[in-house]
Amino acid sequence: MYDYFLGGKDNYASDREAAEKIIAIFPRTRELALANRRFLRRAVAYAAEVAGIDQFLDIGSGLPTQENVHEVAQRVAPRARVAYVDQEPIVLSHGQALLATDEQTIMVAGDLRDPGAILAGEEVRGHLDFDRPIAVLLVFVLHFLRDEEDPRGVVRTLMDSMAPGSCLVLSHAESDRRLLPGTSVYDRASSPAVLRSEEEITAFFDGLDLVAPGVSRLGRWRPQDGLHPGDDDLPAWCGVAHKR
Numbered sequence: 411m412y413d414y415f416l417g418g419k420d421n422y423a424s425d426r427e428a429a430e431k432i433i434a435i436f437p438r439t440r441e442l443a444l445a446n447r448r449f450l451r452r453a454v455a456y457a458a459e460v461a462g463i464d465q466f467l468d469i470g471s472g473l474p475t476q477e478n479v480h481e482v483a484q485r486v487a488p489r490a491r492v493a494y495v496d497q498e499p500i501v502l503s504h505g506q507a508l509l510a511t512d513e514q515t516i517m518v519a520g521d522l523r524d525p526g527a528i529l530a531g532e533e534v535r536g537h538l539d540f541d542r543p544i545a546v547l548l549v550f551v552l553h554f555l556r557d558e559e560d561p562r563g564v565v566r567t568l569m570d571s572m573a574p575g576s577c578l579v580l581s582h583a584e585s586d587r588r589l590l591p592g593t594s595v596y597d598r599a600s601s602p603a604v605l606r607s608e609e610e611i612t613a614f615f616d617g618l619d620l621v622a623p624g625v626s627r628l629g630r631w632r633p634q635d636g637l638h639p640g641d642d643d644l645p646a647w648c649g650v651a652h653k654r
């Protein structure tokens with residue numbers, strides 16, 4: 411569905427049908443997806459350029475699209491290493507095919523609901539050095555975890571395993587009245603959508619040091635590529651924070 415929102419071609423008729431239902435409920439869904447990608451690119455560039463981080467663990471990475479994390483990171487830090495993790499078989503097969511010749515980037519299967527297994531995975535451990543800072547990317551994925559799946563505990567488990575200086579890059583759709591009717595469409599999808607408030611999304615950063623401007627609307631987070639009209643009132647929040 412997200413691939414369809416972004417204008418991609420790697421989607422099934424059932425994805426397109428469900429995605430069109432979301433667009434009918436919230437006509438700015440495509441803008442929301444594109445604004446999220448712009449935040450992701452700026453946050454990765456920040457991590458590589460300003461924070462000097464050259465390792466990325468991107469969980470719920472999605473299908474390869476334009477300006478992927480490894481491309482943005484390697485432009486700034488040519489030796490940057492990226493581990494993409496996703497649970498969807500179609501994402502894995504496309505990602506692995508695309509990255510077959512890239513030794514600095516891997517794509518592995520993993521479920522965010524079991525962060526311990528992702529962290530213990532041989533491929534991830536062999537690819538990233540956990541004694542040095544890593545940027546952990548949870549971008550538009552935590553809203554697929556139910557409260558009873560303990561999303562805050564998942565974030566804590568991941569960040570507890572990271573070296574000081576590591577950072578968390580996170581974005582999350584908001585429990586806004588414009589989006590809420592759309593959650594019923596996801597009830598029939600592979601993962602439910604759980605929208606959360608600004609306070610709940612901010613709480614994911616507990617114990618970490620938020621970088622300026624703090625938890626923001628997608629378009630307001632360091633908009634050095636210019637604020638796209640309307641990005642600042644899209645129903646999602648984002649932020650980047652470091653581990654001390």
Ligand SMILES: C[S@@+](CC[C@H](N)C(=O)[O-])C[C@H]1O[C@@H](n2cnc3c(N)ncnc32)[C@H](O)[C@@H]1O
Pocket residue numbers: 412446447450469470471472473495496497498501520521522523548549550551554601
């Ligand atoms: C909306 S896309 C976001 C992609 C990318 N992070 C971005 O922001 O452009 C969400 C992705 O998260 C993946 N996903 C959903 N639940 C997951 C889980 N429990 N574990 C791992 N990946 C998951 C989906 O398969 C999908 O590829």
